[in-house]
Amino acid sequence: MALKRKHRRLSFIALCLLVLGAAAALILTAFEDNIVFFHNPTEITEKFAKNELKPTQRLRVGGLIEKGSVSKTADGVTNRFKVTDLNKSIVVEFRGILPDLFREGQGIVAEGRYNNAVFTATEVLAKHDETYMPPEVAEALKKSGQWKPVAKEK
Amino acid sequence: MAEFLSMGGYGSFICSAFGLSALVLIGILIQSQRFLKTSEAELNSLQPEDTSDGVKA
Amino acid sequence: MFNYFANPTRFLRLTSKLQPIAMVVTLITMGAGLYYSLFQSPPDYQQSETVRMMYVHVPAAWMAMFCYVALAASSAVVLIWRHMVADIVAKSTAPIGACFTFLALATGSLWGKPMWGTWWVWDARLTSVLILFFLYLGYMVLYNAFDEPTRGARAAAILAIVGVINVPIIKFSVDWWNTLHQPASVVKMDGPAIHSSMLTPLLLMAVGYTAFYFWVLFIRSRAELSAYKVRALRIRQAEG
Numbered sequence: 269m270a271l272k273r274k275h276r277r278l279s280f281i282a283l284c285l286l287v288l289g290a291a292a293a294l295i296l297t298a299f300e301d302n303i304v305f306f307h308n309p310t311e312i313t314e315k316f317a318k319n320e321l322k323p324t325q326r327l328r329v330g331g332l333i334e335k336g337s338v339s340k341t342a343d344g345v346t347n348r349f350k351v352t353d354l355n356k357s358i359v360v361e362f363r364g365i366l367p368d369l370f371r372e373g374q375g376i377v378a379e380g381r382y383n384n385a386v387f388t389a390t391e392v393l394a395k396h397d398e399t400y401m402p403p404e405v406a407e408a409l410k411k412s413g414q415w416k417p418v419a420k421e422k
Numbered sequence: 423m424a425e426f427l428s429m430g431g432y433g434s435f436i437c438s439a440f441g442l443s444a445l446v447l448i449g450i451l452i453q454s455q456r457f458l459k460t461s462e463a464e465l466n467s468l469q470p471e472d473t474s475d476g477v478k479a
Numbered sequence: 480m481f482n483y484f485a486n487p488t489r490f491l492r493l494t495s496k497l498q499p500i501a502m503v504v505t506l507i508t509m510g511a512g513l514y515y516s517l518f519q520s521p522p523d524y525q526q527s528e529t530v531r532m533m534y535v536h537v538p539a540a541w542m543a544m545f546c547y548v549a550l551a552a553s554s555a556v557v558l559i560w561r562h563m564v565a566d567i568v569a570k571s572t573a574p575i576g577a578c579f580t581f582l583a584l585a586t587g588s589l590w591g592k593p594m595w596g597t598w599w600v601w602d603a604r605l606t607s608v609l610i611l612f613f614l615y616l617g618y619m620v621l622y623n624a625f626d627e628p629t630r631g632a633r634a635a636a637i638l639a640i641v642g643v644i645n646v647p648i649i650k651f652s653v654d655w656w657n658t659l660h661q662p663a664s665v666v667k668m669d670g671p672a673i674h675s676s677m678l679t680p681l682l683l684m685a686v687g688y689t690a691f692y693f694w695v696l697f698i699r700s701r702a703e704l705s706a707y708k709v710r711a712l713r714i715r716q717a718e719g
Contacts, residue, residue, distance in 0.1 A: 277559045281640060292644050296655075304657040305602035330657060367596030369525065377659055393595045398664040400530055401674035402521035429528040435593050436531050439586040440517075443535040447691060450578045454695050458702035465705045468712045 306330030306377045308353040316382065323383040329358055330377040330395065338372060351376065351387075358382070362389040369394035485562045491704055494697040501694035505687055512683035520680050532590040534680045537665075538688040540583035543611060544646055546576030546692060550618065551643035554636035566632050567707070569639065570622060571699035575692055577615035584608060595659060603652035604660035607645060614642040628710070 296303065306328035307315070315321040334357055337350035347366060350357040360378050370376065375396065380389035401409075427433050516534035523530035550572045556565035587605070588598045599605065618635045625631035653662045665671045671678060 274559055281555060281558060285640065285643070288641060288644055292648070296648070300656070303603050305600065305659055306657050308657075365596075367594070369594055369596075391597075393597055393600065393659060395659055396525055396594060396661055397672075398661040398667075399672040400523050400526075400533070400664060400677050402676060403524040404521075405674055406524035429531070430522070432527070432529045432593050435589045436528060439532045439535055439589045440513075442585055442589075443539065443582050446578050446582055450575060451691075451695055451698075454698040454702065458698050458705070461702045461705035461709065464709050465712075468709060468716075 309351055309356040309358040310353055312358060312382060313356050321382070323381060326379065326381060328377050328379045329360070329382070329387055330375070331357075333370070333372050333374050333376055335372045351378065358387050359385065360387045360389050360392075362392050364390075364392070366392055367394040369396060485560075485564050487564060487704055487707075490564045490567075491701060494700050498694065498697040498701075501690050501697060504690035505694050508683050508690060509687035512680055512687050515680035515683055520677055521674075523677070526594055529590060529593050530677065532586055533677070534684045536583060536586040536590055537681060538685045539579045539586060540608070541685060542688045542692055543576060543580040543583050543608065544649060545689070546572050546579060547611060547614070547639075547643065547646055550576060550615075551639045551646075554639035557632060557636045558640070563707070566636075567700050567703045568696070569636065570632070571696050571703055573615055573618050573622070575695050575699070577612065577619070579688070579692075580608065580612040580615055584612060600659050602658040602660060603656045604649065604658045607649045607652050610645055611642075611649060614638070614645065618642075 308331050309329060312321065312327070312329055321327060329351055331351040331353045334350035334352045337348075337357075339348050340346065341348050341361065346361050346363045348359065348361050351360050352358075360380075362378065362380075367376075370392070374394060377393045377395055378387060378389035379391045379393075380387055382388075427437070429436050512534065516531055520531070520534075522528050550569050553565040553569040553572065556562055557569060584605075587608075591600075592598050618639050621638055622631045622635040625634065650663075652658060653660055664673050665678070665681070673681065
């Protein structure tokens with residue numbers, strides 16, 4: 269009798285967890301657009317083409333800084349660079365302090381508004397990848413051609 | 423030494439991270455040991471004659 | 480096996496015996512880990528010296544999740560088998576897990592400022608870990624919110640089990656959604672993405688943090704057991 273009760277409690281808890289898990293999965297899928305921290309340039313250009321996003325909306329764009337795209341605008345203080353997902357790229361303009369990790373090829377996330385094909389950012393954050401190694405090893409890998417660039421930015 | 427402490431200009435962040443970790447971990451360790459001492463003392467004061475159950479340190 | 484350890488006296492004897500072992504393992508691995516973290520490991524090719532914060536941040540984050548799984552598992556035993564020892568393990572684990580979670584958040588913030596350029600962002604990883612911290616706090620508050628300890632224990636156990644849904648969300652948040660936080664470096668399909676010179680201090684610290692958890696768990700469990708006996712004696716005195 270006592271054993272039966274324990275079994276009932278066990279299966280009740282297992283069932284509850286199953287239902288809760290399914291509910292959580294549904295909710296998280298439904299709110300995916302709010303959970304993602306940034307959109308990549310392809311998504312943003314597509315959504316603007318379909319009018320799903322508007323120039324007045326604050327949004328974040330994430331991707332890699334395109335090689336050779338970093339420059340200053342005419343005023344001499346605004347930074348201008350392209351963020352790419354290796355498919356589409358978006359021009360970003362930003363006045364302010366760039367993070368220490370900011371450099372060509374680096375992943376970044378910029379927050380601001382997209383208007384007239386220019387993304388005017390109010391904040392630029394650096395996003396780094398999950399590989400860690402000493403500088404000498406990175407150097408050696410690049411020399412031997414075994415360097416695998418992280419082109420995985422979604 | 424000064425160069426080691428500056429850690430390429432990030433010394434304050436690194437020291438804070440290690441210092442805070444040490445502080446919190448040592449803090450919970452000391453709090454736990456005090457908790458053990460007081461609860462064992464209370465138990466012993468309630469049953470001073472009984473030492474057979476291995477509760478006494 | 481459950482029934483063997485469910486005996487409080489046996490549990491007490493076991494924890495008293497294991498406590499010094501956990502202490503020695505903690506001191507040795509953390510000592511070596513600290514030496515490697517601060518002196519014997521190289522700077523990172525991207526993040527230079529700040530990579531050293533990984534050696535306190537990542538083990539704290541791992542233990543935050545490990546402790547929660549331990550909390551939820553012992554809470555399940557509390558609800559299903561009503562074992563007093565499981566209740567003691569759960570109650571003792573919660574504050575330790577809360578400390579680890581706080582450290583993961585705080586050291587992550589200290590690491591995020593110089594590298595990402597911000598102390599905090601509301602991305603899926605950071606937010607889900609903050610929820611984990613609130614789950615620990617909620618567990619402790621709920622446990623003590625009832626006059627009758629067993630009711631508090633059961634209410635808190637239910638919260639702990641419901642909250643376990645958050646653990647896989649934390650783990651996979653960086654894979655499921657775009658986040659500012661990078662994906663996993665060590666526990667991943669195609670092997671660690673960390674050079675061995677940096678993996679050594681990380682793993683040493685991870686072992687150290689794990690041993691530290693057990694060390695403090697054993698101390699707190701013994702204390703909770705004594706407190707439990709005090710309560711039982713008081714009730715008997717009041718009745719008798």
